[in-house]
Amino acid sequence: xxxxxxxxxxxxxxxxxxxxxxxxxxxxxxxxxxxxxxxxxxxxxxxxxxxxxxxxxxxxxxxxxxxxxxxxxxxxxxxxxxxxxxxxxxxxxxxxxxxxxxxxxxxx
Numbered sequence: 001x002x003x004x005x006x007x008x009x010x011x012x013x014x015x016x017x018x019x020x021x022x023x024x025x026x027x028x029x030x031x032x033x034x035x036x037x038x039x040x041x042x043x044x045x046x047x048x049x050x051x052x053x054x055x056x057x058x059x060x061x062x063x064x065x066x067x068x069x070x071x072x073x074x075x076x077x078x079x080x081x082x083x084x085x086x087x088x089x090x091x092x093x094x095x096x097x098x099x100x101x102x103x104x105x106x107x108x
Contacts, residue, residue, distance in 0.1 A: 008097060011104045012058070013051040033057070040077055046070075058096065069096040
């Protein structure tokens with residue numbers, strides 16, 4: 001997250017501690033998603049850390065150790081997203097990172 005030279009920043013909008021863009025700031029995005037008045041309020045166990053840039057998010061699911069990574073599709077509610085993985089659930093951050101880097105390498 002803190003290394004701007006990491007190639008992960010080329011394959012997704014990785015949320016960072018500080019940015020000129022509010023929707024790239026890790027704390028700001030999570031405050032918005034967890035706000036009481038958010039139409040699709042996230043439960044406290046989900047922590048967004050990356051996006052594909054179209055209103056979707058990858059999030060840590062802190063109910064497991066290590067936290068699983070799940071994909072939250074913007075076309076579904078949080079509850080719907082938690083009911084199905086859309087094929088994008090990873091057992092660890094490392095598994096998610098490896099998938100993203102493989103897609104970058106292969107162009108898929």
